[in-house]
Amino acid sequence: MVTLYGPAPGQPEAQRCGEVGRVAVLSDVNANVPALRAVLEEAGSDGAELFVFTGNLTWGAEPEQTAELVKALGDRAVCLRGNTDRALVDLATATRAPRGPREAWMLNQHSIDTVRLLAGFAFGAVVGVPGLGDVRLCHGSPRSDTELVTPRTPESRFAALAHGMDERTLVTGHTQLQFDRELTGCRSVGPGSIGMPHHIGTPGTAHWAMLGPGVELRRTRYDVSEAARRGVRAGDPSAEIIAWMLHNALTPAEATAEAERLVFSG
Template identity: 55%
Template sequence: MADAQVELHGPAHGEGPPRRHGPVARVAVLSDVHANIPAFDAVLAEPDVARADFVVLCGDLTWGPEPQETYERILGLGERALCLRGNADRYAAGIGTAALTADTPRQAWIAERHSPEAIAFLDRLAFGLVVEIEGLGPVHFCHGSPRSDHELVTPGTPSERFAELSAAIDGRVLVTGHSHLQFDRAVAGLRSVNPGSVGLPYHTGEPGTAYWALLGPDVSLRTSRYDVEDAIARARAAVDPDAERYSDTLVNAPDPEKIVAEAERLIFVN
């Protein structure tokens, strides 16, 4: 059960219910890019991504070493890109519009590296959306959960909490991000899917692996290889205040089992 004292970060005031799209045959799902341009470029170059009817981006897009470049890549996708707000996007937009005050040098640094247009883009991102996909029906997409962009859904989320957080969705498939863990599981009578993180995954695979998913007519969990040393070099060249910690995460990713245990203990993490 959600703690009544936790502040939920759901749809923006006046946003209304999730917009609906489709029906379409194929949707590529990318989440938690975290401004890792080499990883993002590698996934965008995949033939199945290039051919997809839509590219759904499940939040935490520009919070990383190259925010503006990430925004420009998204613009290049045109109307195929359906973008959602992650908790990091909420922070970047809040700091960039002076609605929030940066708590750390990196928070200020990231916000400053967005153009006014990029900040405005983040500020109007949708909280959730629904796409009718061949073979899957209506699929609900969000960053954290359908009730807050900072609620963690993992492979270990108990059926009781999952049933509670998904109670209002239309469809049998819920796609979330935020946990940086790739999975596809049946729980509480629904299908819980996370494409994993493109730019900062938690995994046991080789460094330089980006995670994503292709939906329609079923769920296909995918990976793409990219030059991790290039990503590290770009973070350092950008003078990202968090470049060393970021780089260490790219080459020494956290253990998924530990992440699941910590996430299920905390439940809500910004």
């Protein structure tokens, strides 16, 4: 039986935001600071009024630096909970013990203030966007931060995961895939990943989306070699593996097939 990780007890399904003309959606940053800086600069220059981070923000080489960049946005940032954000809070509160050396290392890289930041993330958000209407955003799906939504998710499963959702556009992260898909009665958008996207092409490309008045799937270049070096300097136990993955991403077809095989992961 699959465990669904929805909103925390007492937490609403979604944080409600007013209408915003231009919304930058950044998912799965994974504490990749060079990629995040490049996207923030480009999105800001292109008129982003709100930055929505759809989960898995700090689980990577430089969590404190990542948190500082997000906090500098002030009330222009809305942060949503991903499965790794939830995992870090569970580790920090001793809800569960670290599974392996990297989880123990990751816990030690987060200050108390950053843990509190993660613990305050909403499960989802609804933002009004001219041209799109109300848009629902979350990490995995509206029913679990571990559900994998892809451009090949069967309409029957999509209808089940979106059951009770009034909004006609759903933006989800977690799969690290970038796509824009029309289904019966709904639009499914994946912004892709800032920190480690699945893609075809040159390494060192961060994927994100700009909403308003339509949906723009965006790609921003950054120094991938610097990102790999930062992982080594930080002492990340998985630095070599992550450096290899940054330079050898899964293709969208490979990642989609694996996600649809698993359905839930994390």
